[in-house]
Amino acid sequence: MSSVPYGSFRYPGIEGVVSARYTRSLGIQPGVATVTIAPLQPDDKPIARYGDMEWSYGRIRHVMKDCAVDDISQSTSGPTLWTVYILDGRWKWQMGEISGEYNYKREGSGDIEFRSRKNCRELAKLLVEAMGYTDAKMYDIDLMPDNRYTHVKWDVDIPAVKLQELCNKLGFKIAYQFDGSLSIVEPGVGEALPDNGTLVSPQYSVDAVPQPRSYIFTAAPTQWEVDIPLRPVGMDIDNMVRSIQNLSYRVYPKDLMVKGYEWTATQPQSIVIPSENSTGRKYTKEQHEHVKSLAKSTLFRWYKVDLEKFASAKWSEANGFDGLPGLKNDEERKVGDNTGKDKDEDAETEFSLVNLEQILPLIPTLVRERETSLFDKKLETPEVIRAYVWGKYYKGSGGSVNTSHNVECLSLLSNPSSDPENNEALKYNRGFSVDETTGIVKLSDPAWINASSVRTKVKEVPDIVAFDSEEEKDEKIKILPAMLWIRCTINFRHKDSMRYWRHLVSRDGDRYSPAPPMFILRDDIEAGYYRKVPAGAGPQPKPDEEAQYKPTNNNTEDLTWDNIKHVEDVANYYLDQKEKEFAINTPATASYASFVDVRLDGAINQVSFSITAGRESTCVVSRNTEHDLEQLSYQEKVKVAEDAAWARELIRFQARQSRRKQRDKR
Structure with a gap:
């Protein structure tokens, strides 16, 4: 043996x-x-x-x-x-x-x-x-x-x-x-x-293994490329930003923008402000100088998001808020109370835009830049497409925008050439900056419209001041604020909780489980939408097969393009992995x-x-x-490693704070 x-x-x-x-x-x-x-x-x-x-x-x-x-x-x-x-x-x-x-x-x-x-x-x-x-x-x-x-x-x-x-x-x-x-x-x-x-x-x-009732993949805040109408504003003497018709130093009809502005080919040479405010109260010398400085730096230069017009404009016609694709998706509505149950009450106001903070800060780039494939190694870095201002404004001698385009022809559906992507003449070609947190666009030069070019369109004239008659309005007005939009990208936040709207992809878990859904957050993956107006009639070119953004329903005649398929492919990968953990x-x-x-x-x-x-x-x-x-179990070991990493970051933070305090003392 x-x-x-x-x-x-x-x-x-x-x-x-x-x-x-x-x-x-x-x-x-x-x-x-x-x-x-x-x-x-x-x-x-x-x-x-x-x-x-x-x-x-x-x-x-x-x-x-x-x-x-x-x-x-x-x-x-x-x-x-x-x-x-x-x-x-x-x-x-x-x-x-x-x-x-x-x-x-x-x-x-x-x-x-x-x-x-x-x-x-x-x-x-x-x-x-x-x-x-x-x-x-x-x-x-x-x-x-x-x-x-x-x-x-x-x-x-x-x-x-x-x-x-x-x-x-x-x-x-x-x-x-x-x-x-x-x-x-x-x-x-x-x-x-x-x-x-x-x-x-x-x-x-x-x-x-105990399971959640469902798994919900949660993407980064959804992004929409939109055209937001702008209204003229100015800085008042109390340092408050107000609509141009509500400024304390607004001019009277008899002086309206005639004595106030003397034009060169491109911009005013000087701005003359009355020595009294709109109520008849005289300015002191210092106040008058301050008001003139405010007017020169902000009138016809500052334009702010017109929330009311944007909220009522239709996505299908003018890149407006009404009908934003993906916003009323049933899956997205489930995130309302974090239980996975539908939240149908108050359904209309659930998606309403009532205050500017819901779409701030504005994102100063466009969604459409991402049409190219993320995975094509041969591509050089695509140029970032920045947000831009466009619309109807005076371009100086020989400028054609004011004479060839009226407000009625700015409908993107009825006249594709009026889309700034298809007509460079519509884009504001001078410098500007965007205060992303207030929604104010600050132009480097004043932008206005010569009223003579819209003499027969007095209904288009903004109600800057009161007039006794339409005839007087037509006679007195010599210039108007520009009719401008900003094409940029926004997120949307719920009016009450101010939570960001995100694209969700859910998958059933254990339907009998009393546990709430398990959310899988990926803040580096976001859904995006934009409208692509054809440059002309006839068949439109098909997108690259590897492109992230494609027409909705894969129909090239559809004006809405999105990357939902790409996001859901990524979501399903992570949902598969999470399901295996609980298998x-x-x-x-x-x-x-x-x-x-x-x-x-x-x-x-x-x-x-x-x-x-x-x-x-x-x-x-x-x-x-x-x-x-x-x-220790595998999960406990992972937790220990995470805690150690967190403690390490805490020590780093405390060291940075200590160094900052030492610098402040010096």
């Missing part, structure tokens, strides 16, 4: 092993081998601080390189024994550094800066190389998607911690193998429990009367070796569960 082999353990400087036990689990925290030995004698070779740990049983031999002794303790009762705690090679993962920022958005844009673009597999490669894995044979990151992009910002961070964060976001885990190699694995996917003839006691059960699986743990040669993967979560002198050695393997209750 052949003798039963016993397992053995070796480590430089360790002799007289009484027992040894080691558990290898998923994650970045090092596994700990607990080795009990007889005390070393003065003449014995000391235990090495670093070395290779070897576990063997018969023909099975595993050598784990670059391990480290963490602690040595001595028993206080019974026979004097030493316990040596040895960390596997992952102790090195708690060190190192990586810095960089990738997949960040261009300023004022929703598109990724081309030079910073790296897909998730490329990000993972940067991280594993920073962890010391320079040989591609020693790591397997093929499961990481090469068509997903997520924003990361690393600043002297630990590479392994950031790799775990990336894996958690994508629904993967990290496996450390006996040979020191690293693998990215998918939870629940892997080998079955091994059956090598030494299986002693398999144990199976059903792991019914019902069959956990199993098996004990073996020998060591077994098994790798960690998405299903094999833990492997333990145990040796006791003079007894048979054992091995325990767990599938879709963890058997070693003395160790």
Whole structure:
């Protein structure tokens, strides 16, 4: 009868092993081998601080390189024994550094800066190389998607911690193998429990993980490219911004913009303001100078969002708010009370625009710049399409805008050439700035209309002041405020809670679960809409197949373009990963009367070796569960790493605050 082999353990400087036990689990925290030995004698070779740990049983031999002794303790009762705690090679993962920022958005844009673009597999490669894995044979990151992009910002961070964060976001885990190699694995996917003839006691059960009622992918605030009408405003003597007809220094009909402005070809030479306000009260000399300065710097230069006109304008006709696509989507309405239940009461006001803050700050770029594919590596960085001002205004001698375009012909549907994308003459071609937080557009030069060009259109004249008759109105007015719009991008916020409107994609979970929905937030993915007015009649060119933005319903005659399919493709990927975390699986743990040669993967979560002198050695393997209750679970280890990262950020913040205070004192 052949003798039963016993397992053995070796480590430089360790002799007289009484027992040894080691558990290898998923994650970045090092596994700990607990080795009990007889005390070393003065003449014995000391235990090495670093070395290779070897576990063997018969023909099975595993050598784990670059391990480290963490602690040595001595028993206080019974026979004097030493316990040596040895960390596997992952102790090195708690060190190192990586810095960089990738997949960040261009300023004022929703598109990724081309030079910073790296897909998730490329990000993972940067991280594993920073962890010391320079040989591609020693790591397997093929499961990481090469068509997903997520924003990361690393600043002297630990590479392994950031790799775990990336894996958690994508629904993967990290496996450390006996040979020191690293693998990215998918939870629940892997080998079955091994059956090598030494299986002693398999144990199976059903792991019914508590689930939410539904999963809801939540994108960044939805963006709409719109044309917002502007109204003329000015700064009053009390430093309040008011409509031009409500300014205290407004002029009278007899002087209306005739004595007040003397024109050159492009702008007023001077502005003459009456020496008394609209109520007849005389200004002091200082007040008069101040009023003249205010008028010169703001009249016909400052135009503000006309909320009332914008709220009533139709999306289908003029890029207005009424009928914004995607706003009244049933799925989006579910986010109202965060329960996943429909919120139908007060349905009309749920989507109403009643105050300017609901669309501020204005986003000074356009959605349409993102028609190009995010994944075409041959593309140079697309030029950012900035917001612009357009409409009807005097361009100086020979300018045609005022004579060839009246208000009635500015309908984008009835006259496609009146869309500024198809008619450059409509764009304001001088400098301007946008106060994104107040909705005020500040022009570098005054913009106005020569009233003579609309002499027969007195109904178009804004009610700046009162007139006794239409005839007097027609006679007195020489110039008018420009008729302007700003084409920009907005988000929309609910009128009461001021929460941002976001595109949601939901998926059923456990319909009987009392738990609320689980929300998966991705603030770097946003839905976007814009209207594309054809430049002329006839068939329109089809968009690039790889383009992110396409006509709604894939109909090139549809004026609304969006990227909903792209957003929902991304959403379904993350919903798939989240479902796998909560999938019902069959956990199993098996004990073996020998060591077994098994790798960690998405299903094999833990492997333990145990040796006791003079007894048979054992091995325990767990599938879709963890058997070693003395160790933290995978979820607990992740939480510890997150807390450590948070504490590290807190220390950095406190250090910055301390330095700032020191500078302030100096």
